[in-house]
Amino acid sequence: MESIYRNVTALDESHRRSLEALLGHPLQGNERLYIAVHSDSPAPTPQQRQQAWEQIRQVTAEIEKAAQRLGITPDRWAKIADEECEAARYGNKS
Numbered sequence: 558m559e560s561i562y563r564n565v566t567a568l569d570e571s572h573r574r575s576l577e578a579l580l581g582h583p584l585q586g587n588e589r590l591y592i593a594v595h596s597d598s599p600a601p602t603p604q605q606r607q608q609a610w611e612q613i614r615q616v617t618a619e620i621e622k623a624a625q626r627l628g629i630t631p632d633r634w635a636k637i638a639d640e641e642c643e644a645a646r647y648g649n650k651s
Contacts, residue, residue: 560593 565584
């Protein structure tokens with residue numbers, strides 16, 4: 558992937574007008590542009606999808622065994638998962 562960072566104030570007028578037309582609004586002097594170019598990855602094959610699902614099933618089975626061994630109920634496990642997802646999403650770590 559190729560990427561470029563530019564300060565809006567460093568753009569010449571013609572480039573700035575072109576980018577504003579592309580974006581559909583004026584650029585502000587205190588903004589920075591980040592432009593990235595990447596190619597789409599090919600879609601996974603049915604075999605690759607099946608292998609991925611099998612790996613997920615194996616990991617899930619290992620987690621369930623560990624939870625049972627530690628005496629963690631399904632409700633407690635769901636609460637733990639929800640708390641960790643919220644912490645990751647909002648940057649809150651309890």
